[in-house]
Amino acid sequence: MDRAGHAQRPRAGTSPKQPRDFMSTKIDKPTWEFAARFRRHAFGWKSQPAITRIREAVSEIKVVARKDPLRGAEGAVMFLVRLSPAIERVDSSSGSIGNAVNRAIDALAPLITNAPVDPAMRRKWLETLFEAHGTEAIPYIEPLGDHWGDLCASPTLAAEWADALAPTIETTWRQYPQEHGYFHGTNMGLSAMLAAGQYDRLLALLGQAPYTLWHDHHWGVKALVALGRTDEALQYAEALRDRSAPSGEVARTCEAILLACGRIDEAYTRYAIEANHASTYLATFRALCKKYPHKAPEEVLRDLVDRSPGEEGKWFAAAKDAGLYGLASGLARRTPVDHRTLIRAARDFSEHEPGFAADCALLALYWICAGRALEVSTGEILAAFDHLREAASQAQCLDPALSQLQQMLDALPAENIVRRQLYGKLACRIRG
Numbered sequence: 336m337d338r339a340g341h342a343q344r345p346r347a348g349t350s351p352k353q354p355r356d357f358m359s360t361k362i363d364k365p366t367w368e369f370a371a372r373f374r375r376h377a378f379g380w381k382s383q384p385a386i387t388r389i390r391e392a393v394s395e396i397k398v399v400a401r402k403d404p405l406r407g408a409e410g411a412v413m414f415l416v417r418l419s420p421a422i423e424r425v426d427s428s429s430g431s432i433g434n435a436v437n438r439a440i441d442a443l444a445p446l447i448t449n450a451p452v453d454p455a456m457r458r459k460w461l462e463t464l465f466e467a468h469g470t471e472a473i474p475y476i477e478p479l480g481d482h483w484g485d486l487c488a489s490p491t492l493a494a495e496w497a498d499a500l501a502p503t504i505e506t507t508w509r510q511y512p513q514e515h516g517y518f519h520g521t522n523m524g525l526s527a528m529l530a531a532g533q534y535d536r537l538l539a540l541l542g543q544a545p546y547t548l549w550h551d552h553h554w555g556v557k558a559l560v561a562l563g564r565t566d567e568a569l570q571y572a573e574a575l576r577d578r579s580a581p582s583g584e585v586a587r588t589c590e591a592i593l594l595a596c597g598r599i600d601e602a603y604t605r606y607a608i609e610a611n612h613a614s615t616y617l618a619t620f621r622a623l624c625k626k627y628p629h630k631a632p633e634e635v636l637r638d639l640v641d642r643s644p645g646e647e648g649k650w651f652a653a654a655k656d657a658g659l660y661g662l663a664s665g666l667a668r669r670t671p672v673d674h675r676t677l678i679r680a681a682r683d684f685s686e687h688e689p690g691f692a693a694d695c696a697l698l699a700l701y702w703i704c705a706g707r708a709l710e711v712s713t714g715e716i717l718a719a720f721d722h723l724r725e726a727a728s729q730a731q732c733l734d735p736a737l738s739q740l741q742q743m744l745d746a747l748p749a750e751n752i753v754r755r756q757l758y759g760k761l762a763c764r765i766r767g
Contacts, residue, residue: 464479468523483526487530508544651666660690661691681699685725
C-alpha cells in the first residue's frame with residue numbers, strides 16, 4: 336500500500352515478471368480478425384456494436400481452439416487484454432455490455448486453463464492478464480479473478496500467486512478503515528490459495544477481513560468443503576446470508592454442496608426451491624423436475640404452491656405443462672390467471688381434454704366478469720364463449736356449463752361488457 340491508500344503490485348521476485356511489450360510478442364499476430372476491431376475506444380458509446388463484436392471474437396477464438404488449443408488460448412489472452420480499453424466508453428447503463436463480457440470470460444477462461452502450454456509461457460499469460468486487470472479504467476474483466484486458481488493450472492503456480500498476493504491482501508485489510516485501500520488482486524489471491532490447497536491459510540486470512548462480503552467469503556465456504564467439513568461449510572454460508580450475501584446465491588451454493596455429498600433429499604427440502612428460482616413460474620418448475628427426477632411432478636408442484644401463498648394461479652401453466660389438468664383447474668379457481676392464457680388452453684385442449692378446456696373457458700369468463708382481467712376485447716369474450724360451447728359439447732357437460740355461465744351473468748350489472756355480449760346469445764341457446 337502506498338501513502339495514498341492505493342494497493343501496490345507485489346515486488347519483483349514475488350511473482351512472475353511482466354513482459355515489457357505484450358502486444359509485440361508472438362501472441363499478437365495479424366491473423367486474428369478481432370485484433371483490428373478491438374482498439375482503444377473503438378466502439379464509442381453504442382453498446383450493440385460492441386456486443387456483436389464480442390460475440391464474433393469469442394466464436395472466432397473457439398473455432399481456432401478446436402483445431403489448435405494453444406493458439407486459441409493465445410487469442411483468448413490477447414482478446415481479454417484488449418477488451419476493456421476498447422469498450423470503456425460504451426454506455427453500460429442497461430447492463431447488456433457487462434453481461435456480454437461475463438459470458439465471454441466464462442467461455443474463454445477454460446480455453447486458457449486447458450491449453451497445453453509450458454509453465455514459463457503460462458506465467459507470462461497470467462502476468463499480462465494481471466496487469467490488464469489492474470489497469471483497466473472500468474472493471475469489465477474483474478470476474479477473471481474468480482477463475483484465477485483454474486488459470487494457474489497447477490498447484491505449484493497457484494502457490495506462487497498465493498504467496499505473491501497474500502501479503503498485499505493482508506496489508507490492505509489491516510489498514511482498513513483508516514486508509515480504505517482497495518486491492519484488485521484480492522479475489523485472485525483467494526482463488527489461488529484454494530487451487531494451491533492452502534485451505535487453512537485461506538480461512539485464517541478471511542478471518543482478518545474487516546468486512547463480510549460474499550464476494551470474498553465464498554472462498555471460505557469452498558475451503559471448508561475441500562477440508563471435508565460439509566456441515567461447517569453450510570453454517571459458514573448461512574451466516575453470510577443475513578449480512579451481505581444474496582439469498583439465492585447462498586441457496587445455490589449450499590444446494591450444490593449437499594448434492595455433491597449425496598444428500599439429495601436434504602438439498603431439496605432446504606434449498607431447492609430458492610436455488611432454482613427462474614424468470615417464470617413454469618421455468619422454475621421445469622428446473623426442479625429436471626434436477627430432482629426422483630420427485631413426482633405433482634409433489635414438486637404442490638411444494639411450490641405451498642411456498643407461494645396467494646399466487647396459486649401463477650402455477651397454472653406449470654400444472655398444465657405436466658398434464659395435471661385437475662390441479663391446474665383448481666389453481667386457476669383460487670387466484671386469477673390471465674384470461675388470454677386460459678382462452679389459449681381452452682382452444683388447444685378442446686379435442687383431447689375437453690373437460691379441462693371447458694373449465695378453462697369458463698374460468699376465463701369468470702375472471703373477466705370479476706374485473707380481474709386487463710384490456711379485454713370483445714373478440715376475446717366471444718372466443719371464450721365459443722370454446723366453452725365446443726369443449727363442453729365434446730365433454731357432454733354443455734348444460735351444466737351454460738347454467739354456471741348464466742348464474743355469472745345474472746350477478747352482473749346490465750351495462751357490463753360480458754353481459755352485453757353474451758346474455759342474448761345464452762338466452763337464445765337456452766330457449767333453443
